[in-house]
Amino acid sequence: MKRYVLGRIIRSVISIMVVTCAVIVLVFMGVPRDRIFRQDQASLQKLASKPDELTNYRYNKWEDIGYLDFQPLSEMCTNSSDDYAACMVPGSDEFNRVVEQYEADGYTITEYETSDLVFASRDYSPLELVWNFLTSFIEIDHPNVIQDADNPDLERRIYIGSDFNGIPAVKCTGCEHEYLIYFDSSFPFIHQNWIQLNFGESYPTFQRRDTLEVISSGQGELVNAPTTFPNGTTGNSTLNLHTCTYKPTASMDRMDLNKFDTNYANCMSNYSSPSMINLSYIFGIAALVLAYLIALPAGIIMAQKKGKWQDKLGIIYVNIMISVPSLAFIFFMKLIGNSFGLPDKFPQLGFQDIRSYILPVIILALLSTASLMIWVRRYMVDQSNADYVKFARAKGLSQSEIFNRHILKNAIIPIVNGIPGQIILCISGSVITESVFAIPGMGKMLPDAIKANNNTMIVTLTFIFTALSIFSLLAGDILLTFVDPRIQLSSKGETR
């Protein structure tokens, strides 16, 4: 079982990476690269009068995002010449030698519009795109990460200490993060900074932040709370001390020195509202629970009253739900909701108001009830025709005994196994629903990122959605072993 699950996890990770890499190649090869600036007209406008700087800006961005390798002349000369000064003079022998060398290496040499300097650029091939992504994808924090010339005595070790609340935590000095593993009151209660996934910087929306940080850090207003700082002082602060990272000694200011006794002073803030990821989880889980609460009993009743009016009513509902486009359904539900005073858009009442959540959750849930109901009904009907049911009747059990003791336990098996499918449905449903209600979650982020040509964000979200679906499939199979005695997840040759 353990070996099987491990094998499955490895295969799952491989499939996720394959999908992600495929999307990387698609996005980077398919999206015309000029498009990424469409949402960044302000910056381009500012540089419009300085064409060379504009060129640098554009190539720097492309390099940051991962399209190409960009080297202005200064970099070319640093990298490939022993005589930097001579190299920097266009037309000189050394200059010509370096240029030729770059051209031979497959670089394109371009002259700036106004100055007579040149720069080299080389587009990455699909293979390089994938390679670059994979080699920088996982960052593991360790005590030798920080190299700070101003702080030669920095202690380097990982240890178990306690946090500012006195709760045990795995801490580190010399690492990027002060806390490697810690507990707090927000879901899923145990958190880690040890292994960081790196998808690159978000651009052109949410600039200068890592994509993962964009979708995983809180939203809304800063929260000021009484805090005890590492050096013992107390005061109101918005800082989330669990997130602190190393700040070079040179940039430590007086405020930092007032609060912190170490260099781990670069902290994120506490926000009043959940992050995009958490918001999507909240909607997804609430909708999933509601969907099962509706569809399970409904499907069971349909099966028990097969052919009667309850069944027919259910089938009409399912047919309507399947045939009406979900967008039309969403807008229809919105109309109904509005007449009950529920808001049109999420931000109208905001995070704090329960009414912001009601309509989207109901819609998300109803969207997945149809398929669930029809499946549950089918499983139940299938099971009630099974031979063991006939034999149970011959044993003299009553209908309700047969149903509760025998049919239900069998029908629950495929239902449990189907939960992951429902999770995926909820995710894909959330893309539309979140957009329609302007809910700042991952679901809305995906079309937004596509519209804005935020390539790194697209890749990040693809990764998350793929990982969610693949791991929920695995979770479904593991759940299955709990309800079905016949299934023991094991690879060949392995015994229980």
Add this chain to the structure above:
Amino acid sequence: MEEREVILSAKDVEVKFRVRDRILTAIRGISLDIYKGETIAIVGESGSGKSVFTKTFTGMLEVNGDITNGTIMFEGKDLTKLKKDKDWEGIRGKRISTVFQDPMTSLNPVRTIGYQISEVIVKHQKKSKAEAKQMAIELMKQVGIVNAENRYDDYPFQYSGGMRQRIVIAIALACRPDILICDEPTTALDVTIQAQILKLIKDLQKEYGFTTVYITHDLGVVANVADRVAVMYAGQIVEIGTAEEVFYKPAHPYTWALLSSLPQLGVKGEDLYAITGTPPSLYDKVIGDAFAPRNPYAMKIDFEEEPPMFKITDTHFAKTWLLDPRAPKAEPPKAIRNLHERLLEITDERGDYHG
């Protein structure tokens, strides 16, 4: 044959099914007395109504079926009057039990063997769970499960087909029923296991003294276990008698055909005898003898009037005009004339059949 106590008495039973807007008459007036402690076999080709007929004893007809005529008396009660599951409480599974054909699917795959046995004991005998477990383990031992204590909590998939059928039998016998209906209990099993199961049922019958109704295609089985044999064709019993009478002095041409088509009787190098034609459609009213169109001995009257049950001996009856004194004498086909010796040979080969 001495007077014996009748345990179940069916009179003129007729069963109809609604199929879309058509009516199918599956059982067309069967009268049958079943005696206490006997083993009666019901034979007949597929679709002749064997299962449907016995299902009426336990009210197990599918929802689209009804008993439209007749009575089935059991312990002074008319079983045809029982409609709801509540009415059947105390009879189905307790006094009259059924074992079905396929042991692979008769047990709930996700419940333990032990649960499925003790469930009936708790239900019908009002025992506590612990008592039921003790009784269930005892039963498991009786039906030949080795190491029963340890296998109590196993699931069906951990049992072989033969073992599962033993469990099914254990469940059916858990409440010491008066009648055990075995609907082709061994067809899904291989030959050696078949013999073991047959012997098991026989042994248990000797011990408990229940009455067995045996539905089967396998006439070899019949010859071995049955005291009496009823031959069914198109929803009727066309011949009934003691096993000896039906095997060695069969009177109905359908029985002749059935016996000559026994694969065991096939002579090397010769084609197996097969009954030609198909049974009549049960949707239509049958005129005359239902077997007439396939009967090489058919006479004019067979197509016009339904034959009555002719009495041959006190125990042997057949429903064919050939027994009318006015009918010409018809000889059974050669293949079945010296059936006695040949059957003995067959059962000798399968030594287990000697009970």
